[in-house]
Amino acid sequence: MLPIFRPAVALAAFVSLTLSAAAADCAFRAGSAVTPAAIGDYRPVLKSCEAADGRRAMSIREMTIGGESVTLLADPEALTTRLERLACWTCRDAGDEELVSTRMGRAIAASAEAPGITHRGFLQNAGLTRGATSGAFLTGDLCPSKRPLDRAFFARLAASGPHTPVALAVSGLWLTHHENDFHWLIAQRDAGALDIVWVDHTYTHPYRRKLADASNFLLTKGVNPENEILRTEKLIIANGETPSLFFRFPGLVSSDPLMEAVRQFHLVTLGADAWLAIGQKPGPGSIVLVHPNGNEPFGLKVFSADVARGAIPKPLEPLTAAPE
Template sequence: MFALLFCACLAGAATARGQEGSCAPAEIAPGAASTAERVHDYAPVFESCASESGATRLAIRRMRVDGEALLLAVDPQSLQTSLERAACWRCAETSDAAEEQTRYLQALRPPADPARPPALVNAGLIHGAGDGAFVTGDLCPSRKPLDRAFFEELAAQGPHTPVTLAVSGGWIARHGADFAWLREKARSGALDIAWANHSYSHPYVVGLADSRNYLLRPGVDMDREIFETEKLIIANGETPSVFFRFPGLVADGALLDHIRARHLVALGADSWLALGPPPRPGSIVLVHPNGNEPVGLRLFSRLVKTGRLPRPLRPINEAP
C-alpha cells in the first residue's frame, strides 16, 4: 500500500510539474519563415489576468504565434513584460481608471508637471528616479553596421549590465545578424537588454521643420508603426517592453495620447550625449549605436573611462 501511495504521489508531482512547465512564459525561437507567416491576429487589448497560482498581469496585446494563442503581458508593479500562454490565464477587460493605483498606470499617465509645459520635443519620461544612470541606445534605420564595440564596453562593466535599445522595425529588417548578436549577448548574461519600440519606418526628411517631420508627417499610420515593430521583435525571439521612444524625440499631444491608448510609456532623455548636457544622477542617457552617431559613443566611452558616468547603471523599469 505504501508503495502504491508513493507512486501516486510521484505521478501527481510529475503532472504538476508538467502543468507548471506548460504554463511558463513562451520563448519564441527565430525562424526562417516571415513575420507575417508566424504572427497572426495581433490586436491591442487591456485585460486584467490571473493564473491558477494567483499571479496577476495586465494583458496589452493578444496574438497567435506559430499557431499558439499568446498574450503580451505586463507585471503591473515591476513593469516587466512577458509572452504568456493565453490558455493559462483567466482574463477580463479592464480600464485605465480601474488600474490607476498600479505603478504601471502611474508611469503611463503621470501627473502633469506645472514646471514643464507641453513641448514638441522630448515628451514623456526624461529623467529617472534615484541615483545612477539609465543607458539607452536608439537603433534607427541605418545601412551601417552595429557599433559592437560600444556593447562590448558596456558588457565590460559587469555581468547583466542593463541597457535599453529603442529599435525600429526598419533596423531589424536590415540587420538580422546584428540583432542575433545582441540576443546572444543577452542570453550569455553579458547584457540585460530591454527592447523599446522606436516605430517601424522612422520617417525623417532632412531640413523639414520638426512640426511636419518624423511621425508628424502626413499619412503616418501610428498603429502600423507600433504593431509591426512589436511583431518583428517577437518573431525574432525577444519581448517588447512597455516603452516607446518617438523618432527624433518629436511628438505632439495627439501622438502622445495615441501611444498611451496603446498602453506604451513615452521614453525621452535628458542627456542625449551628442547634443545635450552630460548625465547627472538619474539621467536617461541617449546614444545611437547604429553607426550614425560615433561622436556620442566617444563621449560615452570618455565618461566611463573618467568615472563621470553616474553609477550604478540601472534597468529602465526602475526609472518611472
C-alpha cells in the same frame, strides 16, 4: 542518523516545483520559422488575468502564432513583460481605472503628461526623461542605418560587469536590415554580458532631412502611428524577443495627439535628459541617450570618456527601475 522526513515541507517543495514547471510550460517564444506575417490577429487589449498558480498580470496584446493564442503580459508593479500561452490564463476585460493604483498606471500617466519643450506645431523630448534613482539609465537608439552595429561599444559596456543594463530602442527597418546584429545582441544577453530591455522606436522611423520638425518624424503626412508601433512589436516577437512597456519617438519629436495615442496602447513614452552627442550632461537619475547604430559615433566616444572620468552616475540601472 537517518534524515527526518517532514511531509509538509516535502509537499511545499513539490507544489513549488510543480508551479514553476507550469509557469515554464506557459511561457511562449516564437521559433525561428516564425515571420511577422505568421503573427495573426495582433491587437491591443487591456485585461486583468490570473493563472492557475495564482500569478496575476495585465494583458496588453493578444495574437495567434502557429495556431496558438498568445498574450503579451505586463507585471503592473515590476513593469516587466512576457509572452505566454493564453490558455494558461483566465482573463477579463479591464478599464484604465484598474491601472490607476499600480506603478504601471502611474508611469503611463506621468509620461503622457510630461510636456517636454513646446514648439510651434510639435513637442520635443516629451515623456519620461529622468529616473527615480540616483544611478543612470543607458538607452541606445537603433534608428535605420546603412552602417553596422557598433559591437565594440557593447563589448566595452559589458566589460563593466555582468548583466550590464541597457535599453535599446529598436526601429523595424533597422532590425530587418541588421538581423545578424540583432541576434548578436541576443547572444550577448544570453551569455550574461548584457541585460537588455527592447523599446519600440517605430517601424519606419520616418525622417526627411529638409522637412521642419513640425511636419517630420511621426508628424509626417500620412504616417499611421498605430501601424508604426504595433508592426515593430510584431517584428520583435517574430525574432524571439519580447517588447517592453516603453516607447520612444523618433527624434524625440511628438505632439499632444501622438502622446495620447501612445497612452492608449498602454506604453510609457521615453525621452532623455542626457543626449550626449548634442552636449547634454548626465546627472543622478539621467536617462542617457546614445546611438550605437553607427550613425552617431561621437556620442559613444563621449559616453566612454564620461565613464572614464566618473561623470556617468553609478550604478547603471535597468530602465524598468526608472518610473516612480
